[in-house]
Amino acid sequence: MPQLDATDKALLELLQNDSKQTNKALSLSLGLSVTAVYERIRKLEKSGVIKGYVALLDKKQVNRNFVAFCHIKLVQHSQDYVVRFEKQVANLEEVLECYHISGDYDYILKVLVADMQEFRTFMVNKLTKIDHIGSTHSMFMINEVKHSTKIPVP
Amino acid sequence: MPQLDATDKALLELLQNDSKQTNKALSLSLGLSVTAVYERIRKLEKSGVIKGYVALLDKKQVNRNFVAFCHIKLVQHSQDYVVRFEKQVANLEEVLECYHISGDYDYILKVLVADMQEFRTFMVNKLTKIDHIGSTHSMFMINEVKHSTKIPVP
DNA sequence: ATCAAATTTAGAATATTTTTCTATAATATT
DNA sequence: AATATTATAGAAAAATATTCTAAATTTGAT
Numbered sequence: 001m002p003q004l005d006a007t008d009k010a011l012l013e014l015l016q017n018d019s020k021q022t023n024k025a026l027s028l029s030l031g032l033s034v035t036a037v038y039e040r041i042r043k044l045e046k047s048g049v050i051k052g053y054v055a056l057l058d059k060k061q062v063n064r065n066f067v068a069f070c071h072i073k074l075v076q077h078s079q080d081y082v083v084r085f086e087k088q089v090a091n092l093e094e095v096l097e098c099y100h101i102s103g104d105y106d107y108i109l110k111v112l113v114a115d116m117q118e119f120r121t122f123m124v125n126k127l128t129k130i131d132h133i134g135s136t137h138s139m140f141m142i143n144e145v146k147h148s149t150k151i152p153v154p
Numbered sequence: 155m156p157q158l159d160a161t162d163k164a165l166l167e168l169l170q171n172d173s174k175q176t177n178k179a180l181s182l183s184l185g186l187s188v189t190a191v192y193e194r195i196r197k198l199e200k201s202g203v204i205k206g207y208v209a210l211l212d213k214k215q216v217n218r219n220f221v222a223f224c225h226i227k228l229v230q231h232s233q234d235y236v237v238r239f240e241k242q243v244a245n246l247e248e249v250l251e252c253y254h255i256s257g258d259y260d261y262i263l264k265v266l267v268a269d270m271q272e273f274r275t276f277m278v279n280k281l282t283k284i285d286h287i288g289s290t291h292s293m294f295m296i297n298e299v300k301h302s303t304k305i306p307v308p
Numbered sequence: 309a310t311c312a313a314a315t316t317t318a319g320a321a322t323a324t325t326t327t328t329c330t331a332t333a334a335t336a337t338t
Numbered sequence: 339a340a341t342a343t344t345a346t347a348g349a350a351a352a353a354t355a356t357t358c359t360a361a362a363t364t365t366g367a368t
Contacts, residue, residue: 004216012216015209019173022354033318038356040316049215053207055169057305061203062158062166064305069255069262086299093306098299101223108223108293112305139262145240145252149303151211151218151266152247176325187347192327194345 004049007032009153011040012049016150019053056149064112067141068119070127071105075134088130094122105137116140158203161186163307165194166203170304173207210303218266221295222273224281225259227288235286242284248276259291270294 004012007030014026027037044050059065074081089098089109097110111127113119119138127136158166161184168180181191198204213219228235243252243263251264265281267273273292281290 012209012211016211017208018206019209020207024354034355035319035357036317042356047215048212051210051212052172053174053209054171054303055166055173055207056205056303057166057170057307058202058205059305061201062305062307064308067253069253090300093304095300096302096304098301099221099223099295100297100299101293101295103293107299114308139255139257141253141255143254145254145261146244146249147252148250149208149210150247150250151213151216153211153216154218154268178325188326189328189348190346196327 004153008040008044011037012044012153013150015041015050059112063114066113066115066119067144068111068113069139069141070109070111071137071139072107072109073105073134073136074107074132076132077106081132085130085132089127092122092126094126158307162194162198165191166198166307167304169195169204213266217268220267220269220273221298222265222267223293223295224261224263224265225291225293226261226263227259227290228261228286229288230286231260239284239286246276246280248280 010030011026014021014029023034023037023041027034030037032040041050059067074085085107086098086100089095089107094111094113095109096112099108100106101108109127111119111122113122119140123136123138127133164184165180168175168183177188177191177195180186181188184191186194195204213221228239239261240252240254243249243261248265248267249263250266253262254260255262265273265276267276273294277290277292281287
């Protein structure tokens with residue numbers, strides 16, 4: 001694990017806000033030369049601190065504005081069952097996030113589709129076709145208050 | 155709302171996977187000229203389909219690997235209370251996502267901190283300091299099965 | 309504290325990429 | 339079918355990323 005100094009942290013914050021800034025712009029923000037910025041970024045990429053760069057889309061504009069949170073309980077919790085379940089869930093493109101969690105349910109999923117009809121189709125044809133699911137409980141997004149990909153760097 | 159053809163959709167998928175690809179690389183993938191790719195991207199940016207470009211970090215490497223999901227119920231639901239609550243929550247950097255949802259609770263939050271100690275500090279000093287919170291219920295991530303920012307384009 | 313090694317930085321040179329420009333081709337409109 | 343609009347390609351120009359060299363700074367050991 002690499003040691004991040006204050007400049008690295010500032011740089012990570014800038015790149016998490018906008019990764020399309022030029023190194024010159026970054027160098028001005030940070031008070032460094034272009035090469036210094038370039039080398040720092042390279043290091044952060046190589047060490048895996050920066051996982052990658054992506055474009056973020058507007059859900060509404062691509063007609064995927066229906067968000068559901070599905071809680072799932074498995075019928076059994078043997079290694080095999082868990083591994084198989086997780087693989088199958090990860091393969092569903094509608095499932096953007098899946099976490100194994102503590103509490104009454106085993107998993108929480110964030111599912112993205114166009115509307116309730118599509119969600120129904122997803123449940124019937126995809127999710128509940130997965131083996132070893134005991135029970136599910138879904139909640140639906142009424143409004144998105146905040147959605148950020150920006151991890152605060154300590 | 156702009157009409158997206160198959161090429162736009164393919165382009166959006168490519169850019170959601172890796173926004174650092176050059177236009178030449180994209181043009182090869184799509185079988186177009188560099189200029190055609192350039193103009194399409196410009197259009198997608200201007201119309202707001204592409205909201206922006208960001209660097210994605212590795213939670214573990216920046217010591218923010220503790221994820222909590224907090225369900226929150228408000229004591230009242232008047233316009234004023236809701237607006238104030240949402241503003242205050244959105245200002246907390248530990249809260250990466252916040253959704254108003256259907257069901258037993260009003261909101262679900264995704265909170266990112268270093269560890270349980272920090273989570274406790276967050277709850278005591280920040281979250282529960284927010285007005286009008288009735289009750290909360292937290293679940294903790296045991297394992298991240300999937301976490302993608304990629305919206306499937308229909 | 310002092311020295312040597314390693315790392316970081318800056319500025320210039322080079323390579324690559326983005327952006328603009330012009331002309332042509334495809335698509336839509338009447 | 340004729341015209342206007344939009345999309346595309348290729349070349350030229352501008353901007354940017356990357357490499358290189360050398361100087362400066364930091365680090366670690368003595």
